[in-house]
Each structure stands twice: as C-alpha cells, then as structure tokens.
Amino acid sequence: MNMRIWKLGGLAVLAFALTGCPPKAQVKKPEETPPPPTTQTPPPPAEEPSLRGKDYKEVPELSTIYFDLDQATLRSDARDALQKNYDELQKHSDWEVLVEGHCDERGTTEYNLGLGQKRAAAVRQYYMTLGITGTRIATISYGKENPSCTEHTEDCWSKNRRGVTKVRINPDQTPAAAGSPVSSGTPTPTGDATSTGQEPAK
16 A cells, blocks of 8 residues: 555656646736827027018119919019029128018908918018028018009009019118129119019919
C-alpha cells in the first residue's frame, strides 16, 4: 500500500516538473493618446492708416485699374498695372497710399458701397502680396457717388468700375532719393484708359 502511494506521489512530482508553473497573465499597457495637433493662430490683418486730416492726390506715375461688372476680382491687365504701380511706389518710401473703390451707377447705394470696398481691398491685398506693408495702405469706397463719366452707356459704366491709387507724402518717412521722379500733385483724369495704358472693360 505504501509503495503504491509512493509511486503515485512520484508520478505527480514528475508531471509537475514536466509541465512547470502556469504562465503568468500578461498585463496589456493602455494605449497612449497622442497629444492634439497644435494649430498656429494666423497673424491679425495689418491695420490701415488713418485717413483723418490727410489729403491724397492722384499722380501720373500710378495707373487706374478697371473691373468687370459686379466683380471685385483683379483681371490680368489690372495685375500688370498694379505691378508697375508697385515698382513706382517702391521708389518713394515717403508716399502713403490710398486705394479708392468705385462702381457704375446701377444698383443700390448700399450695394455699390460694399462692392467698392471689396474692390479697394482687392487692390490693397495685391499690393501687400507684392511687398508693401499694409500699414502704409488705406482704403475707401465711394460706391457710385463719384463717377468719372456721367453718360448712361456701357462704355461709360466700364470706366466707372475702377480702382484708383492715390498718394500723400508722409513727413515722418525718409524723402525720395535724389533723382527720383516726384509728382507735382496735379491729378490725372480718372477713367481715361489711354492715360493709364489699361483698357477698361467693355
């Protein structure tokens, strides 16, 4: 009897030795949540200079540009003209800039004031894209209140849909270099496509 018990005990020990200890349960680590992506806040738009107490004038070195009906998008000929304006403005660091937006007589006063502001803003933004600081450029909309042509024709209306760049000399800035062309301040007639080198929209 005892011999049988010893045999059974020996078999149990042998089985335990062969199988070993049961494997330990693996603890799964919780997945790490990635941090939220960082977003960069865009810089605020450049503030426009004040118009109070300032007198801006048209100068012959700067061209007027024209827009299509009900549009504030710059045409290719307008961008070409603004590039030439930019080149001229770069010669005169003492010039502050005013961009006027104008419309033809069709539409309400409120609508045309808004459209004129969009046109002026489009010109300002293009100047800034070229490299002029926004704090140097102001905008104003006259809507349909200041036409360059008063006839009730499409040809006349196309001349009134315009963006006009005017300047004033800022006394706080360095004067233009010697030999640079300086305007006499005599305004150039607006809306005359032959004087600007740009054909208005028909």
